[in-house]
Amino acid sequence: MATYLDFEQNIRQIQEEIISAEVRYDHHAVEILKQDLAKEVEKTYSNLSPYQELQLARHADRPYALDYINLLLDKKYEIHGDRHFRDDLSIICYLGTIGEERVMVIGEQKGRGTKNKLKRNFGMPHPEGYRKALRAAKMAEKFNIPVLMLIDTPGAYPGLGAEERNQSEAIARNLLELSNLNTITVSVVIGEGGSGGALAIGVADRLAMMRYSVFSVISPEGCSAILWNDPSKVEAATKALKITSSDLKELDLIDDVVDEPLIGAHRDKEGAAIALKTYFMNSVNELKTLSDAERLEKRYNRLVGMGRFSE
């Protein structure tokens, strides 16, 4: 069953009408309804509020990392574990191919349904998840394989074991190591980019966001509770934090916005996968024109150039 948000109800209605017209073989009606749908999509999605975009980024039907991996990779093998503690299932690593290109995909993975949500720990990695990601990235470096990182997490897991095993260090180590990892790296926020837990796989030659994804230093819920002292100010916090892809592109904090279908990845998974694949392959080909030294210098200058101040 598809999930529809409040502002998607008109779209739901037209889509249901299309289905019943198709059942009647009423091609004429289908044609007209499809035009209506296109107009409604244009109307609804061209004027989304930041809070509505946040809801889309967290939409239950939005493709997760594994969905993209299945749609993008021709050959694929999952590799498991950090070699030290356990296999954290909220981060997945796949070695495979996209066409002629070898690729290492590292993604944060949420689950669908109660059982899978628990299995994936709601997409909140423990330190061993980040260490698995780093192991995969280092392997890619060793064999000169381009890396695609897919960010989708509410944040790194806040728990006893996570702290005992040094969540801070796991994230920090990834930031440091990924800053000069000597292979082509591309990071894309596909849904929720929650703070340091997202950034831990977000240091790359290129950082992009799918159209309806968010990237934030703190969840709008956390921000409204702390700064407003009022948990009901989530919408205001969402707006104030500037977390949408268009805001962050305008602020020059990300390199690109991936051209996800206007109707959203949750309604058009294949369209979203094609957009992601096109972005990744184009990026790889463009980055290949640089020497290793040039590429690393460019990445470094981009990283240390972040921030605004006066002097």
Add this chain to the structure above:
Amino acid sequence: MSLFNLFGDSEKKKQPTKSEAPSHWVKCPSCQSLMYYKEIEKQNHVCPKCGFHLRIGVKERLALIADEGSFVEFDANLRPVDPINFVDKKSYAARVEEGYAKNGTYSSVVSGECTINSVPAQLVVFDFNFMGGSLGSVEGEKIVRAVNRALEKRQGLIIVSASGGARMQESTFSLMQMSKTSAALAKLSDAKLPYISLLTDPTMGGVSASFATLGDIIIAEPGALVGFAGQRVIKQTIGSDLPEGFQRAEFLLEKGSIDMIVERSELKETLSDMLKLLLP
């Protein structure tokens, strides 16, 4: 340790008099005992009863670490801007001005060069009094410039952290300071120059999850609270109370997350020894 005996007796003799304002007395956040401010100041702000290392400002920290008169500040002219016009109950600009009024600086970081027992080093000190020691664009930039000076002069770097984490008012700009500072530290590491991270109470969130845990040597002060997630958040998530001493320096040492816990009386010598051992 020695501190307890040395100052424990004099503490007992001290009784409050009517002429002394209540502000002359401080309560130890760890053992709750009441102490006379002048007395505890002489003891490097260490609780004589339980040894807890109370939070101190930049001035006190410099006096503790740097050779007298050796500290030269850099980049004091860096000021925060309000990159996303952030307003919650107050505007970011107003909070910065409040911080300045309270502290006399526009940043939670003071950075510069000094000698420590005659060993030159780049020194970055966080001040929890300015917006909770939060990490914003100015703080990140000061750290990167300190790394660059260390690279130029082939010196070691010491960062003294005291921070609640990222500065929410700068949103993603603040978040990106984590990768910015970590990338700079990779350069320092490649140049084989030592970086010593001193964790003081508290070191949390985005600061803990970037430069603070990347030291070649990581030192914590006794009792310092250090961690990624805040205790309230963890409690809510797991739905139960936290074990005694959780996320304290002693806990971190036991779990293998830090190299050593050093008391303030030993700090300066430890730092200069580490610099000499790692950069002979």
